[in-house]
Amino acid sequence: MEQLRTIGRELAMGSQGGWGQSKEFLDLVKSIGEARSKAEEDRIIARELEHLKRRLADPDVQRRKMKELLLRLVYAEMLGHDASFGHIHAVKMTHDESLPLKRTGYLAVALFLDERHDLVILVVNTIQKDLRSDNYLVVCAALTAACRLIGEEAIPAVLPQVVELLAHPKEAVRKKAVMALHRFYQRSPSSVSHLVSNFRKRLCDNDPGVMGATLCPLYDLILGEPNSYKDLVVSFVNILKQVAERRLPTSYDYHQMPAPFIQIKLLKILAVLGSGDKQASGHMYTVLGDIFRKGDTASNIGNAILYECICCISSIFPNPKMLEAAAETTSKFLKSDSHNLKYMGIDALGRLIKINPDIAEEHQLAVIDCLEDPDDTLKRKTFELLYKMTNSTNVEVIVDRMIEYMINITDHHYKTEIASRCVELAEQFAPSNQWFIQTMNKVFEHAGDLVNIRVAHNLMRLIAEGFGEEDEGADSQLRSSAVDSYLRIVGEPKLPSSFLQIICWVLGEYGTADGKYSASYIIGKLCDVAEAHLTDDTVKAYAISAILKIFAFEIALGRKIDLLPECQTLVDELSASHSTDLQQRAYELQALLGLDKNAVESVMPADASCEDIEVDRNLSFLNSYVQQALENGASPYIPESERSGVISIGSYRSQEQQETSAHTLRFEAYEMPKPSLPLATSQSSMSTPITNLVPVTEPGYYKEDHQTSKSQPPGDAVSGEFGVKLRLDGVQKKWGRPTYSSSTPSSSTSSKQTTNGASHSDGGGSSSQPRESSYGSKRQQGTEVSAEKQRLAASLFGSAAAKADRKAQASRKTAKDSPSTEKVATTNVTAQPVKEQVIPAAPPPDLLDLGDEPVSSNPPSADPFSQLEGLLGPASAAPVLSGTPATGTSKAPDLMSIFSDDVPTGVASGSTDPTLGDVNSSSHKGTTAVASKKGPSLQDALQKNATARQVGVTPTGNNPNLFKDLLG
């Protein structure tokens, strides 16, 4: 009886609440919504989970209840709580024969588990059974779960059924079977590869939905091997043609476009098939031209199709007429006010310039506008475009801009990307070495800890080696200019570690080379660097080595210099350092000071950083010493890797094998079991003769030992590998060369950028200041394009021209560009008045771009454009019924009415929609019907709001917002 009563209450609740959920769930959502803190929310959900755990295990729970309990579990897990105890209940529920429960079970299982989960094995059976069900919904649910849960091993278990279902009478089942098969193909191509012909068959399905779904797997297959699908080109073109000619049922229309999503998929496929294939492309031109002609730039989806067309055209064999149409559409995108369209325009332009670089020229101003846009996504896209179109004439401007942008990025991932792009472009197109070094300096200054250390080494090598063909004078001039700029920069705080390493190295090698700076001045600077970076051992090591070099050069020149007091402190400090590397360097410096001129000259010759250092990897000069020691009874050296265990013996064996005969069969028997580990170590650690200590050594092992020692001096691969690598390192350090040790990223970049300014006299540097200011003024001037910007455009897009006469070229460009500038201005002028009118019919084509304009700038009440897109307008001030947008809607029949009502109090505001009564019954045919349907019905909204209040549920804090504006 009690139960009946609760059921009655729940039923009443259901009809009243309209959400069909129980009071408990409502309460849960309500309390979560009202939770003051994350901790409180966690407590609520923890309590809920406890409750669910009990109830789910309780056998007396009604089955209808079970569905809700499981849904609550899914809800808890969505909020980020562990609900793994319920997974088994979800699996059990898939066995249930009642449809709602089974579907809920499958839903939960698909959300909770993945193919590697232990419980999946229990589900596979059920899926197998359900795929044979008479109820098509059961089959659909099983297919959906199969897409998610069937891993590689389970595919054979369900494959036959899925293939059978491809011919199921219900189109919903066929569609899902196609996708399941596709999914299997993705998981394990080999197990499904004999079935791919089924996809071709489904392409001819009577149902357009199934045909559309089949395009997804076909696209993937064609991407893999386009050549085996060339025969389908004509079919695809035919389908596309039929779709574009509206042969599909009108239910596939979307915003008056015939089946746009299918068109887009087909265009993607054609792009792949026509790539580099003149014959296949020949079939496509007509239909592509048709689509362009019918293209609708007023709606978002129309533009999506046009964009896809451009992609297709830029991918297939080029056709001048098509390219022209594509370029025209691209320029429409770029001129649009919508950021989305600009973004697509930039992307399209990036594709088109691959075929014809001249296209970019026409759009230079638009591109520069995008570059200065506050929208970060757009900016990045534009930099991508610039990256693609960089050549030796515009590299300076582009890299300058990139660096300027890079300085202000906070996202490390992206900053690294931009920095490495700067490096790449500079390495590839650098007009002069001077410029290259300056650019690199800037990159290092601002993102030094993000770029690859290899780049730093390249830069050092470049400075050291000079530039090959040029004479020595130019090289030394370059070096002294590098020294100049580094001496200026070195005092800056927060320089990245790798940059400091470069600075120290360059100052050490070339600081005193031209005689401009005295040795003590440079040494003072280097000491400052070492002192300022107490925690960075690598920088300190570079600094002390640089100091050592300067001393060496001075001594070699016969000058006597005293150790400055600050330098003495540094040396003292480093000699007591925890780092042995620093200690060694400090002692080396002290030792060097005591040497005479000749010794110093041979230890540290001037400007010899590019000479090769001969290294005797085998240390053969020690042979006689070793031999002597062995003769005196010393124990032979066993490399560390061979001192222990099985593996080392094995590796030793194989080494020996390689030494004698690389790839022959072994005929001797395997050797005796390995010697025990402690034995071996004691052997090697003791210097006394082996025979005394261990009388019963295994003969084989003993013999091997001897072999090792014998083979060591002549130097086989093993011994060379271990001992010498370390030595090599030491030798390098002695010479003061960079040791190629990885740097530790230390500081974040500072906002300094003027440091390089003075030496930066040519090209970009001098023009960057005025350009900067012109941006500022541009904001106020609106559409007027400043001369500065045009100059920038000219330098970006200008055709090949010598750097010297860039100025002249720029002015010429300015003259050439001014007409187009005016054109932009005039379109904007004409746009203004039209915008203010209420437009009764479809707007004229050249203004359609305005459709997606963000509403924020327009008064929402009068502007029907604001309703084109789903973007939200500013909230109308009062929380009352806002009638004005509704009238706008009814006057613009093809616009969807959007309600820009974001009132925080959440009081319902509906429209006075004329077709209120038949909202539900009206069918989705004409445009007017669409418009009237979209208008939110007042009655519904009020009712819902009332319910929400009655229930008192506030899911997100204080506003139980109804969104009538969802529809747009």
Added chain:
Amino acid sequence: MIQAVMVISTQAKPRLLKFYNFQAPEKHQDLVRSVFQLLSASPDSVSNFVKVDTIFGPGTKMVYKHLATLYFVFVFDSSENELAMLDLIQVFVEILDRCFKNVCELDIVFNFNKLHTILDEMILGGQVIETSSEQVVKSVEEIERLEKQSSTTSFIPKSITERFTR
């Protein structure tokens, strides 16, 4: 391929999460958080596309739509068209509106299972299978009808029915 569909409230609460490449449940909150950070940081007047390769792996993009108190987010890779995805969100929202008759956030909170049903009719395994809102609404209604028909026995406690079925 579509990698994820998310509906997140402006209060950073997930309202619907669906990942087409499996993501361990314990990672979900991090993903929601990082996506929400991006969403709340982007002003209204910018484009609806964001690169999310730091969150979802290389080449992934995200398209979002901000409607009333909810963000609708689709994450996908380079094989999809951004503008089309934006419209797919629109199709999804239109379907929601038709299924719930003036959809509001509460509808979505209480019926997230229905949202999953709708989404399963549109997207399967990360591929778009149906784009006609009419078709989707039709099949969702059909599912509901059949579910109601078959739920006649549901008032009987589990223990009793189990005895019968045994």
